[in-house]
Amino acid sequence: MKLNRTIVTSLVAVLSLSATFAYAIMIQPFQITYYDSKGKAVGGKTLSCDGKFSSWGKVTAKMYTETLHCKS
Numbered sequence: 085m086k087l088n089r090t091i092v093t094s095l096v097a098v099l100s101l102s103a104t105f106a107y108a109i110m111i112q113p114f115q116i117t118y119y120d121s122k123g124k125a126v127g128g129k130t131l132s133c134d135g136k137f138s139s140w141g142k143v144t145a146k147m148y149t150e151t152l153h154c155k156s
Contacts, residue, residue, distance in 0.1 A: 111135065115128065115130045117147065133154035133155075
């Protein structure tokens with residue numbers, strides 16, 4: 085019984101660390117700018133390096149996506 089508890093505890097710890105690492109990788113700061121048919125910027129979305137999300141304007145099919153590189 086004690087061995088099972090040790091195995092389960094170890095497994096939970098490993099899975100928790102793995103999930104935390106995977107979550108950190110998935111959150112990549114970015115900036116998207118949406119354009120109308122004339123090439124004018126009409127909207128955008130940003131996920132900043134400090135984790136803040138903002139958006140404005142309209143979402144269109146024409147867009148430019150940029151990955152932001154944050155200082156460690």
